[in-house]
Amino acid sequence: MIEARGLSKKYQDTLVVEDVSLQIPKGGLTSIIGPNGAGKSTLLSMISRLTPMSVGTVEIDGFDVTRTSGPELARRLSILRQHNESSLRLTVRDLVAFGRFPHSGGRLTTEDQKHIDEAIQYLELEEYQQRHLDELSGGQRQRAYVAMVMCQDTEYVLLDEPLNNIDMRHAVGMMQLLRRAADEKGKTVVVVLHDINFASCYSDHIIAMRRGQLAYQGMPEQIIRNEVLTDLYDIPTSVHELNGQRICTYFR
């Protein structure tokens, strides 16, 4: 379980995240949604110790993220942010192999090789595995980084807007993959999403943020509702049930 208590982040004089306390249960897929500047990414990077918090604590299964040793935490939790080094002369396979670093410290065992093969297969990157990162398209590169995180094989997987820069087909593929990781491998997946319909169709749990504060949280049925979304995004929305999925339209 991920447990955040009284989390705040202050840059100079602006509070980006203000006193957020929440629990993300083990297992399943949790989405974080909210308008621009709501503090979603900052929250995610505080949970994953990439950004130090101004106030508050985060515990992952009882381990305080600011006190637990780096490798120890890296075997439990992985985080992928939006902007990653894109012009490296590094093959996809080499990148994915870095996912084994917390486990083997850079000296790869046959066990590690198995994990690498599996992750590459999982993301359908076999034909690109010897290509260099700087020769890939944005979507392929994104998948290579996700493969690295999968190869890290952690209980908790955190992703900041993994659907950015990828087309419809790959976006669906990515969400299905994360769903499978939660269902088949029992991982706890936390994603920041911009598209509320993806959040609606794939999540078990939704956290909604606004102006640095926790606005709503609950099951998709509780969050993907007219009154909630209209309040959250401050535009009129209408939620429809289509083929058993709750779809929100807000385009006109």
Added chain:
Amino acid sequence: MNTTSTRLSTTSWLVGLALLVFALAIVSLNVGASRMNLLHLFTQPDDRITQLLFVSRWPRTLALVLAGASLAVAGLLLQMMARNRLVDPSMMGTADAAALGVLFCAIAAPGMALWLKFGVAALCAAGGTLLFLAVLERIPLRSALIVPLVGLVLAGVIHAGSSLLAYQFELAQALRSWNSGDFSAILRGRYELLWVAAGITVLAMLLADRFTVIGMGKDFATNVGVNYRWLIALGVLLVSMVVASVVVIAGALPFIGLIVPNLIRRITGDHLRHAIPLVALGGAVLMLVADLLARVLIHPYEIPSANILAISGCLVFLVILIRGRKQWA
């Protein structure tokens, strides 16, 4: 801030700085190795005094004002072209390239006419500036900090080249003097080249609107119908001529082009039409103060004013960096 109050404060700053330049110029006329006071001109007129005034003091003061004003404006132009506030012609290779040009002249034809020397220096300076801008265009991540770093290293490379050349021809000492400007040797007949720099400053003022657009980047400039390439070329030429004339007359003067525009921009914002006159006056003030310090600190000896400028420039630069470090990081 609304426009009227900006204009008002700009005008009052303009008047204030102009008065300051005048006052400092008067002080500058009165300070020197030999005892002389402007009052003597009226109380006990004598040939020696008028001689001293018009051959040495007056040219020196005028040269200071012209060099300071034009260098500050050149710095502002370069900052617009590089789209970075932390650059200065003396740090980015322009001044070092100009000194290299003077070195070429000293090797090839030691007694060359001043105007020719200026031409060669200006060409080299333009080469150095173009190199800097070309390099900038090819840097993938143009973070605000990488730009001055690259510029400083580029200047170091040009300096390494000229050091080797100077060593080979036993001109190392001369190169040092071109690299560190001072005004102790300015006399009538040996500063007039700086009027070129003054003319360029006026020209820059006339073209202010266009250079403001340049600062918004190539796409924006093209969108509003400005010929980006030509204007960059013109800007490079103007900056190089200013720097070359100062290097030929006095030697390189660091940091004026960095300090003054950064301070003035706090008052006027980024629109060059308001900024250029103030920047020019500010440059003159800084140059006069630096040279006065250089003259009085170890009177009757002199320190090169470049030394004083570099020290104050480094301090200002450090303050800018430390105060802004959170925001850049």
Added chain:
Amino acid sequence: MGLNLRAKLLLSLTTVLAVLSIVGFMTLNVQSDWGFIVQHRGSRLLGMLLVAITMGLATVVFQTITHNRILTPSLMGFDVLYVLVHSLALLVWGVGQNTGWPVELRFIVEVAVMVSIALVIFRLLFTDSVRGLHVLILLGMVTGLLFRELAELAQRIFDPSEFSIQQGSGIANFNRINVQLLWVGLIGVGLCSALLFRFRHQLDVLILGRDVAINLGIPYTKTITLLMLAICVLVSISTALVGPMLFFGLLVANLAYWITGSHQHRWTLPASVLAGIVCLVGGQLVFEHLLNSGLPLAMIIELCGGVLFIVLLLRGVKQ
């Protein structure tokens, strides 16, 4: 994840060249007796080898942690800091009459003081990001410049009439290696190299950026601080031995990338050292014994490094 054939060939070639340079430097034009040669040339050779190791390792590591192939640790003003500490130390020792201390011990104390100063500055100003490092480099450069100008000012104020320009004092010189410090330098270089080589896998991870490195379990700030201190020690040893060099590191680090075509530090670190040996020892051999030229090698190498830098930039730097 080994090297490809081209890289293997180039690396072997560099190794052979490095060995040949060393052998050639020791044996060419030997006229007097061997005991003298070993002592005279041997100490210079050792000095050059140490400089090759310090500059190669320090630059490769520095470029990895700053994510930039056009920066060198010499930019940060460590050399100026060292000279400053050294002059202050001379002042203190001169006043205290404690001249009984051996040179080596003084050097160790000086480096320790310098590392502590660097550590304090780092702690105060480093904002825990690659950009934060860039701010720090710029601060270092400008501070270095400031100290240089202040020193000049002081010199003029205290001794205006006899202000003389010591020509060439700002440039490294391989004919005047500070022999007294060779042994303590050797130990320092040995320790730092061992440390950096132990960190080779962590360095590989650091290339991926701060966020990915933390995700993979690297304690970022701690690691970066430790690496910067090692770089600081290496640069001060090199400065103490021969004097400041700005672009030499740039030259050898980029040669190492070109030779190995790899990001892996277990290859790039040794390759940079080998390239450094070829440039320094081989260059000295060519200039001294084959060309009989009086040009200072350091200046040539600096210029080559600088020109390489410009070429790299104009071709567009691949990170």
